[in-house]
Amino acid sequence: DTGVSQNPRHKITKRGQNVTFRCDPISEHNRLYWYRQTLGQGPEFLTYFQNEAQLEKSRLLSDRFSAERPKGSFSTLEIQRTEQGDSAMYLCASSFETTRDTQYFGPGTRLTVL
């Protein structure tokens, strides 16, 4: 399977703990996006990378959130000092840079903060 993969699929943590999620994009894709989806809502953009450069961050991405893509392949999203409001599905998408930039999504990581 050469689709976008995300790990872990589910994460339960206590408030105040740090969590890290990983996304492996489709191999030839140079763009990688992170979105957050809360219950009953559509996904909201968090940040995106072109190769290893993080080019845009949403105002939703507070100082407790950090994302990296060190070698332009996989990416990690870390949340420090988690809060109950961080509970959501975190979705990763990748694309190959073209005008259309069609994004293909992974299965997501469901985060529950107790």
Added chain:
Amino acid sequence: GEDVEQSLFLSVREGDSSVINCTYTDSSSTYLYWYKQEPGAGLQLLTYIFSNMDMKQDQRLTVLLNKKDKHLSLRIADTQTGDSAIYFCAETPILTGGGNKLTFGTGTQLKVEL
């Protein structure tokens, strides 16, 4: 900023056609997408249309675009129980040299009854 709106629910009988509607506000050239999300899963790309097109057909799926009213619809012919899911409309402006973050609607829950 961009805004995308959808009706929340649609119920149809198996074998009937489903029509899911979406309105958007971006007035620039844009790509418009339809994604499908099954429970607990990521988003599956169904189809897309560029804003200079009126219609696109792909097997059981027909996308209609009314540019004047900024109205997009997705018609599913011969709806099956496997089509039960949440359908998201998303748009992104055409940007040269930059990533195209998607703005999603809240999703339409399609329920297919026997």
